[in-house]
Amino acid sequence: xxxxxxxxxxxNLKMYFPIYRGVLRRxxxxxxxVDDVSFDIFKGETLGLVGxxxxxxSSAGRAILRLYDVTDGQIxxxxxxxxxxxxxxxxxxxxxxxxxxxxxxxxLNPRMTVASIIAEPLDEHRKLDKRARMExxxxxxxxxxxxxxxxxxxxxEFSGGQRQRIGIARALALNPKFIVCDEPIxxxxxxxxxxxxxxxxDLQERMGLTYLFISHDLSMVxxxxxxxxxxxxxxxxxxxxxxxxxxxxxxxxxEALLSAVPEPDPSLESTxxxxxxxxxxxxxxxxxxxxxxxxxxxxVMDICTQETPPFKKLEDGRYAACHLL
Amino acid sequence: MTDTAIDIKPQxxxxxxxxxxFKTHPGAVLGMIFFVTICLxxxxxxxxxxxxxxxxxxxxxxxxxxxxxxxxxxxxGHDAFAQILAGGRxxxxxxxxxxxxxxxxxxxxGVLAGYFKRLDGLLMRLTDLFLALPLLPLLLVIIMxxxxxxRMAFGPETGIFILIVFVIGxxxxxxxARIVRGDVLALKEQEFVxxxxxxxxxxxxxxxxxxxxxVMSPIMVSATLGIANAIIxxxxxxxxxxxxxxxxxxxxxxxxxxxxxMTLNPAQVMWPGLAISLTVLSxxxxxxxxxxxxxxxxxxx
Numbered sequence: 058x059x060x061x062x063x064x065x066x067x068x069n070l071k072m073y074f075p076i077y078r079g080v081l082r083r084x085x086x087x088x089x090x091v092d093d094v095s096f097d098i099f100k101g102e103t104l105g106l107v108g109x110x111x112x113x114x115s116s117a118g119r120a121i122l123r124l125y126d127v128t129d130g131q132i133x134x135x136x137x138x139x140x141x142x143x144x145x146x147x148x149x150x151x152x153x154x155x156x157x158x159x160x161x162x163x164x165l166n167p168r169m170t171v172a173s174i175i176a177e178p179l180d181e182h183r184k185l186d187k188r189a190r191m192e193x194x195x196x197x198x199x200x201x202x203x204x205x206x207x208x209x210x211x212x213x214e215f216s217g218g219q220r221q222r223i224g225i226a227r228a229l230a231l232n233p234k235f236i237v238c239d240e241p242i243x244x245x246x247x248x249x250x251x252x253x254x255x256x257x258x259d260l261q262e263r264m265g266l267t268y269l270f271i272s273h274d275l276s277m278v279x280x281x282x283x284x285x286x287x288x289x290x291x292x293x294x295x296x297x298x299x300x301x302x303x304x305x306x307x308x309x310x311x312e313a314l315l316s317a318v319p320e321p322d323p324s325l326e327s328t329x330x331x332x333x334x335x336x337x338x339x340x341x342x343x344x345x346x347x348x349x350x351x352x353x354x355x356x357v358m359d360i361c362t363q364e365t366p367p368f369k370k371l372e373d374g375r376y377a378a379c380h381l382l
Numbered sequence: 383m384t385d386t387a388i389d390i391k392p393q394x395x396x397x398x399x400x401x402x403x404f405k406t407h408p409g410a411v412l413g414m415i416f417f418v419t420i421c422l423x424x425x426x427x428x429x430x431x432x433x434x435x436x437x438x439x440x441x442x443x444x445x446x447x448x449x450x451x452x453x454x455x456x457x458x459g460h461d462a463f464a465q466i467l468a469g470g471r472x473x474x475x476x477x478x479x480x481x482x483x484x485x486x487x488x489x490x491x492g493v494l495a496g497y498f499k500r501l502d503g504l505l506m507r508l509t510d511l512f513l514a515l516p517l518l519p520l521l522l523v524i525i526m527x528x529x530x531x532x533r534m535a536f537g538p539e540t541g542i543f544i545l546i547v548f549v550i551g552x553x554x555x556x557x558x559a560r561i562v563r564g565d566v567l568a569l570k571e572q573e574f575v576x577x578x579x580x581x582x583x584x585x586x587x588x589x590x591x592x593x594x595x596x597v598m599s600p601i602m603v604s605a606t607l608g609i610a611n612a613i614i615x616x617x618x619x620x621x622x623x624x625x626x627x628x629x630x631x632x633x634x635x636x637x638x639x640x641x642x643x644m645t646l647n648p649a650q651v652m653w654p655g656l657a658i659s660l661t662v663l664s665x666x667x668x669x670x671x672x673x674x675x676x677x678x679x680x681x682x683x
Contacts, residue, residue: 124576124580
């Protein structure tokens with residue numbers, strides 16, 4: 058594992074959104090959507106990023122692609138730190154990294170044809186003549202399994218799965234190395250989810266893509282990911298290889314999260330013990346002192362409410378942030 | 383990968399689709415036919431009609447409709463039909479040009495305020511300021527102040543035309559700006575705008591490619607209402623006696639002159655009023671159809 062080269066290195070990434078109140082619009086606080094997060098994404102792997110709603114998964118994904126101006130930290134893409142880049146420099150690196158969005162309806166401009174949607178990245182970054190541009194669009198449509206006759210249609214004429222394919226084709230147009238998949242299957246039918254996931258796997262194999270796969274669907278992440286990071290309230294609580302994490306979760310939050318996955322075998326399902334967490338997720342604008350999870354942790358200790366546990370490497374190669382470990 | 387032939391089908395032009403959809407809207411087609419008829423009449427009518435708007439037939443004044451004067455004559459014996467034709471030229475030109483100015487200003491300010499957060503406060507307070515001004519008194523003051531200078535520079539008719547169009551334009555963009563800003567704000571949060579950002583589309587192309595086409599509908603509605611509004615404002619100004627010179631007919635002017643003698647000759651009030659109402663109505667219907675036709679989601683049905 059150590060022989061693998063990291064494609065993206067995230068170091069102490071912080072993404073705070075300011076809150077303004079009152080007549081004078083003074084800043085009264087901030088939402089700590091992503092709070093001091095560090096991890097590596099290796100070439101050719103799929104890093105799954107899981108967590109419940111509002112834990113900062115999507116914000117982290119978007120911050121890494123520099124769709125937001127990050128508050129602090131480094132994002133190193135192949136040796137260059139893009140966290141503080143602006144304007145032209147950043148624009149030139151855009152082709153390296155692309156995004157697939159959650160809502161295939163909202164992520165396509167309703168007034169553009171499929172061909173012009175897929176060709177938008179080409180128009181922005183490649184100088185192609187009309188014919189070469191069209192050929193590339195058809196090539197991409199073939200690659201994601203869309204009929205070429207659809208090129209002049211509008212997004213509203215397609216089903217959810219087809220729309221997601223259009224979105225994938227757009228993300229692939231510039232031959233990116235790194236793709237952030239922001240819950241790409243959450244808005245799709247279960248039968249279509251499998252198709253899209255298989256397509257993503259197939260494309261990864263053919264084009265050597267690296268994915269950051271954001272999802273709250275634990276079983277889908279288990280199917281797809283090489284390594285999995287679990288987020289809670291803006292922080293990563295545990296990061297391990299897929300098998301380690303699913304078979305032997307170490308962090309109390311991961312344990313609770315995985316205990317919620319239903320078991321298909323009825324005899325095993327009846328013995329499954331669910332860990333039910335008490336209370337609600339604290340507000341990210343006012344996280345608890347110490348460990349973020351201390352308000353709901355079934356194994357809470359005194360130190361948890363005092364000190365923030367460091368995100369450290371354990372002996373079996375995984376990372377976790379807990380005083381117990 | 384199975385189909386080997388690269389078949390680049392001839393792209394069906396988007397405007398052909400728009401036209402096909404437009405044709406299915408009966409109100410829009412009627413409105414267009416009517417509007418085109420009015421435009422043609424107003425453009426070529428004065429050349430063909432056997433009376434000039436300045437012909438005074440003092441013996442035939444205040445007549446009702448007849449074969450010689452289909453719409454009758456006014457108190458000075460002008461042929462009403464010739465006057466309506468000549469007046470329509472100015473009224474329509476004022477309507478369309480003033481609408482153009484106000485839509486351009488409104489869209490420009492609305493898009494800037496909605497898209498660039500830093501400009502939002504400033505531009506919206508400016509809009510509020512303009513909305514708070516009492517328009518008619520303001521128009522009167524501006525016209526009083528600048529009328530003579532402009533008349534001197536461009537001649538009496540062109541000068542007053544420029545002044546009126548400009549004044550109506552800069553006092554009627556605020557509603558458009560507000561509507562456009564609201565729509566742009568909502569649009570900016572859509573994922574396809576984020577997708578374009580992740581591609582690295584620069585702001586000006588983002589506005590032209592993603593924002594403007596999606597705020598077309600409210601702009602379209604504003605535009606059609608704007609023509610109506612401009613014609614009516616011009617009428618109001620003429621009605622107050624601050625529009626074009628007295629021997630220069632416009633629909634508003636005709637209305638003003640006729641109301642003074644409404645009890646004597648009510649028909650002369652009706653014709654210019656009818657012309658204004660029908661033009662406004664036809665433009666509104668046309669805008670309605672055009673808005674539907676420009677939306678691919680509706681067009682598909």
